[in-house]
Amino acid sequence: MEILVCVKRVPDTSENEIEVGSDGQDIDRDDLVYSVNEWDNYAVEEAIQIVDKVGGKVTVVTVGDDESEEVLRREMAMGANEGILLSDDAFESSDGKGIAAILKAAVEKGSYDLIMTGAQADAGAGQVGGMLAAMLDQPYASLVNSIEVIDDKKLKVGREIEGGNQEMNEIQMPCVLSIQTGINEPRYVGIRGIRKVASVDIPVLGASDLGIDSGSVGNAGASVKVQDYFVPVFGDGAEMLEGSTEEIIDKLIELLKAQGGLK
């Protein structure tokens, strides 16, 4: 099975304290530590496990700048077979649709049975997977938390739905799946893996290689633009409870009782 996993380099929330920048247009990116988007890492692990079982190849792809190469290399050290960096000044500040369009062009240069994305990344909109599927006119399942290969044409996928329930679906390949965390336990990257990929060349494709009109992507093609980033202020009615979980629970019960919410 040929699997393409779309990955993104994002600020690592476990290593940084994220703050909004002074211009309110973005988070403060000075001295941030970046990693592969957590959801994407689960997707890559799932892809590796599928290929371990049924054979094939895992390719990781990202839209980003030179520095994004490091997440491709990292996922290759983990076990992905190949990486492709999609990079061009024209791609900068793309919105979700722009990213999906760039990925679509890359997908069409290969022949993939299965395409995976993370359920969401740092922008939080969670739209790339669905848009990519629509542009490719392929079936799509979101928030996938289990995958079983039925045969070389069909998968059985579980989706996380409300109330902690799971919905099971059969889906025809080629298809696009967006992967939820917890679908597996991603392996650690070991030293052997790192040594294997540390000096391999990762191909870079730009707008002209992909046959993309520069005006249709990037800032020029974006229909969604960030207006303002801010941390919501506590309203008058808001009170943050502090202390251990037990203390918070006790205080909450007290408050609910006092307000007549609990009898």
Place this chain on the structure above:
Amino acid sequence: MNFDLTTEQKMIRREVRKFAESEIASVALELDENEEFSAELTRKMGEIGLFGMFVAEDYEGQALDYISYIIAVEEIARVDGSQAATIAAANSLGIGPIYYFGTEAQKKKYLPMLCSGEGLWGFGLTEPTAGSDAGGSTTTAVKDGNEWVINGSKIFITNAACELTMGVTVQAVTGRRENGKPECTCFLVESGTPGFKAQPMHKKMMWRASNTAELYFDDMRVPEENILGNVGDGFHQMLQTLDGGRLSIGAMGLGGAQGAYELALKYAKKREQFGQPISKFQAVGFKLADCAVEIECARNLLYKACWLRNEKRSFEKEAAMAKLYCSELMGRVANHAVQIHGGYGLMKEYNVERFYRDQKLLDIGEGTSEVQRIVISRYIGC
């Protein structure tokens, strides 16, 4: 001059850090509290390739350069001294002598297991009456036909009495040289050899999750083929092993200092007194600034020593300097870190107290700070 790490070295730092933060940070406190060596965690460290880091692939090593090895130890030490001790001792003291001085047969026999983390090997040099003066060894080996009969004991031997221990390298006196000094030879002794007893040592102040052992040899017999290198090479082998070992102790000091510094910085930015974060008080901010400066100096010194070694140039003086400086640096940083944490710094759950305790061994093991100063003073012509 180029201060950039290679892609490989950068990746190793990131991934070892990630592993340490996920797998070690969560259990370090408990293992320390229970004084428990974890075979499970050791195996996990083996799975990601933390054993046999500088060993060639022919023996299933990771074939890394020395800076990469040191970075890995540094990153483990940034989170926990005990696990870093297991790694540094296994590589530099356990695997190192077999790899550098062993016969092909010995290397093929032992290294693959040791490089996987499934087996550990100790380095038995220190004796109850021979510490800094390692030449004063009273453990003896006497030839009897095709075998050697060893009698004596060793103390404080890391990785030598746990469920993963496969054996130890033992230095014994095999005769006298013409100048009257003892002739020393190293032997590879497998666990379970009749007459050999290894006993874990407990109630340590530091490295409580690292295995430390006392060894007893009572008419223990080993075959001739268990000699490491040649008869009489022992003292030289030991000195060479310690030169490399000093770099890994340096890495433990540097990594520990980095870890304690980061904890202190984070705490100082959060903790408020007199209406502001304590990091804004000059007395606290200056302490942290001093730590940052010294850590930068220590890293440059240690990496330079490793670079010299990579380049096959003489690195012994720099190794002694790096061992001394990094070890003592961690002492200063851990002390500041506890101070900055105030009363909380003395409580186990804040972790800095473990760094404070774990540091002390670095001033003592693999040549005390005094011994390093002796070595350095000789190199500079005193």
